[in-house]
Amino acid sequence: MKPFAYDRATDADGAVATVTADPDAMFVAGGTNLVDHLKLGLVTPEHLVDVSRLPLDQVTEREGGGLRIGATVRNADLAAHPLVRQLYPVLSHALLAGASGQLRNVATTGGNLLQRTRCAYFQDVTAACNKRDPGSGCAALSGWTRYHAILGTSSDCLAAHPSDMAVAMVALDAEVVVLGPDGERRVALEHFHRLPGDRPDLETVLEHGELITAVEIPPLAMARRSAYRKVRDRASYAFALVSVAAALDVQDGVVRDVRLALGGVGTRPWRARVAEEALVGGPATEAAFAEAARAELAAASPTDDNAFKIPMTRSTVVAVLSGLAGEETR
Numbered sequence: 267m268k269p270f271a272y273d274r275a276t277d278a279d280g281a282v283a284t285v286t287a288d289p290d291a292m293f294v295a296g297g298t299n300l301v302d303h304l305k306l307g308l309v310t311p312e313h314l315v316d317v318s319r320l321p322l323d324q325v326t327e328r329e330g331g332g333l334r335i336g337a338t339v340r341n342a343d344l345a346a347h348p349l350v351r352q353l354y355p356v357l358s359h360a361l362l363a364g365a366s367g368q369l370r371n372v373a374t375t376g377g378n379l380l381q382r383t384r385c386a387y388f389q390d391v392t393a394a395c396n397k398r399d400p401g402s403g404c405a406a407l408s409g410w411t412r413y414h415a416i417l418g419t420s421s422d423c424l425a426a427h428p429s430d431m432a433v434a435m436v437a438l439d440a441e442v443v444v445l446g447p448d449g450e451r452r453v454a455l456e457h458f459h460r461l462p463g464d465r466p467d468l469e470t471v472l473e474h475g476e477l478i479t480a481v482e483i484p485p486l487a488m489a490r491r492s493a494y495r496k497v498r499d500r501a502s503y504a505f506a507l508v509s510v511a512a513a514l515d516v517q518d519g520v521v522r523d524v525r526l527a528l529g530g531v532g533t534r535p536w537r538a539r540v541a542e543e544a545l546v547g548g549p550a551t552e553a554a555f556a557e558a559a560r561a562e563l564a565a566a567s568p569t570d571d572n573a574f575k576i577p578m579t580r581s582t583v584v585a586v587l588s589g590l591a592g593e594e595t596r
């Protein structure tokens with residue numbers, strides 16, 4: 267590992283100023299992803315600014331409803347928080363589906379949003395990878411793509427976004443609060459991660475030096491009945507082949523409102539807007555859920571390795587929405 271300077275930040279403005287002034291500086295919080303990347307030589311910062319002790323570790327109710335989640339709230343604490351479990355069970359379920367207990371004890375909310383892809387070629391410094399080394403090519407295009415995305419891909423990159431937490435948050439219309447040298451701004455999580463296009467190395471809309479300070483989730487009554495289902499190769503500590511986050515409001519057999527997002531299939535946490543539109547005002551039936559999933563997946567471009575994700579996504583969407591619709595009528 268290349269040597270680097272290390273500072274522990276005591277205030278957010280100071281941390282932002284330090285990193286903004288140094289193009290070779292990076293923030294570190296839980297370090298569960300970044301430290302691996304330092305060891306693998308994927309990133310080689312000269313200076314790390316540790317933001318893990320900043321006073322951003324609280325979950326608070328917002329005036330008017332919803333939650334503000336500090337950027338350094340640990341994944342385990344967020345999953346167990348009584349307000350999260352009560353108001354947004356989908357978020358608690360998604361967090362508990364991610365990583366391992368040890369990792370969840372350390373990983374932070376802000377860091378979870380910024381975790382990088384697990385594409386094997388990205389993590390192998392000897393392989394061509396446009397995300398790690400822009401313009402070098404993409405070894406995955408002729409390689410092993412079982413875990414890769416089928417939605418939002420480009421001819422330069424088809425890496426899937428690995429987060430479970432972000433899939434639930436994007437379904438809940440979360441906003442990311444960002445502090446930069448010119449002050450604070452908010453970004454809808456749905457637009458926080460970029461599609462790869464011809465610049466897969468640019469993963470989010472953050473500028474160098476900008477720090478995530480919180481994630482805010484608006485009030486959503488129907489989210490009290492929400493669910494996350496993750497399909498994976500083994501029961502724990504595995505990334506999603508397909509995951510579905512959903513909240514559903516059904517009255518008299520008709521879908522009044524729905525939130526739906528997909529993981530494991532998108533190059534970013536994938537809000538399934540096409541499916542949502544197809545569902546609202548229609549019958550809450552398995553056939554309608556399957557048809558909505560089909561509409562969302564019409565834009566998919568799978569490889570031979572991951573074409574199984576199309577029927578898997580469809581059946582997972584049907585299972586999750588049918589479960590929620592069943593709870594509504596009980």
Ligand code: SF4
Binds near residue numbers: 388395403404425466
């Ligand atoms: Fe790199 Fe993306 Fe290709 Fe993976 S899929 S090798 S991350 S460019």
